[in-house]
Amino acid sequence: MANTTFDEIIEVVLKHEGGYVDDPDDRGGATNFGVTQASYSQYLGRKASKDEVKEMTVDDAKGCYRQDFWDPSRAEQLNEDLREVYFDMVVNHGQRNAVKILQQAANNRNAEITVDGLIGPNTIRAANNVSREDVLLERTMFYANLCFNGSKYADRTSQNKFLRGWVFNRVFYFVKSELQDEVDRLKQIIKELKEL
Numbered sequence: 001m002a003n004t005t006f007d008e009i010i011e012v013v014l015k016h017e018g019g020y021v022d023d024p025d026d027r028g029g030a031t032n033f034g035v036t037q038a039s040y041s042q043y044l045g046r047k048a049s050k051d052e053v054k055e056m057t058v059d060d061a062k063g064c065y066r067q068d069f070w071d072p073s074r075a076e077q078l079n080e081d082l083r084e085v086y087f088d089m090v091v092n093h094g095q096r097n098a099v100k101i102l103q104q105a106a107n108n109r110n111a112e113i114t115v116d117g118l119i120g121p122n123t124i125r126a127a128n129n130v131s132r133e134d135v136l137l138e139r140t141m142f143y144a145n146l147c148f149n150g151s152k153y154a155d156r157t158s159q160n161k162f163l164r165g166w167v168f169n170r171v172f173y174f175v176k177s178e179l180q181d182e183v184d185r186l187k188q189i190i191k192e193l194k195e196l
Contacts, residue, residue, distance in 0.1 A: 002132075004080040006070050009087050010062055017091070020054045030054070033061035034091055043068055065091070073098070074119050079128045085135055086127075093142065095119070102127040105138040 003009045017034025028036040030050040040048040040056060043064040073095055075087045082102075089098035096117035103115040106126035113126050127135075 002081050003084045006066060006075075009075075009084050010065055010070075012084065013065065013088060013091050014058065014061065016088070022050065032056045033058065035061050035064050039064060039068060069095070074124065077124050081132050082127060082130075082135060085132055085139070089135075089139060097142065099123060101138045101142055102130075102135060105130045105134040108138065109134060 003012060014033050017031075020030075020032040022030040028038075030037045030053045032040075032053050033056065035043075035053070035056065037048055037050060037053050040053055040060075043060075044052075069090050070087065073087060073090045075083045075090070078086055086098060086102060089101055092098075093101070099119045100115050100117045102119075103111075103113055103117075103123055103126070106113060106123070106129065107115065109130050111126040111129065113122050
């Protein structure tokens with residue numbers, strides 16, 4: 001079963017995001033629990049230093065995620081099956097890109113909405129007609145776009161080194177959790193049959 005509430009989803013996000021990192025190739029710069037220095041500054045209402053990012057608490061990160069990511073994302077208006085993957089995209093790609101992924105996934109299923117990155121009633125309605133698999137496929141395409149310089153397969157950007165982590169920690173997590181749900185369901189059926 002997919003996580004559907006902020007409190008459930010944020011625990012997975014924090015696990016995926018990990019602790020403090022300041023990789024020069026990461027466009028987000030200094031980051032802790034997935035919260036960039038810029039995001040933390042916005043949350044605090046003033047410029048945050050790298051040391052403040054490094055010393056950020058889990059509660060501070062959760063507060064930032066709720067105020068600056070969850071509430072504006074309108075994730076609660078999506079079908080329960082899409083909330084977790086959508087919010088994870090908001091965190092990982094920014095809201096505008098996450099919405100574009102939703103919009104394109106909907107258009108791939110014959111919706112006719114503008115891919116503008118704005119989350120309004122038309123996008124929510126159209127997105128609620130796509131499957132999680134549709135969104136994951138479109139998300140994979142987004143990751144690939146970050147790594148290729150133009151459309152040249154062999155010409156990669158500095159973001160290429162993050163691709164494996166993005167796909168394994170993000171996309172495969174959702175595929176694996178669905179498979180685990182099915183395994184659990186089948187185990188329950190077997191248990192019930194043995195009890196007959």
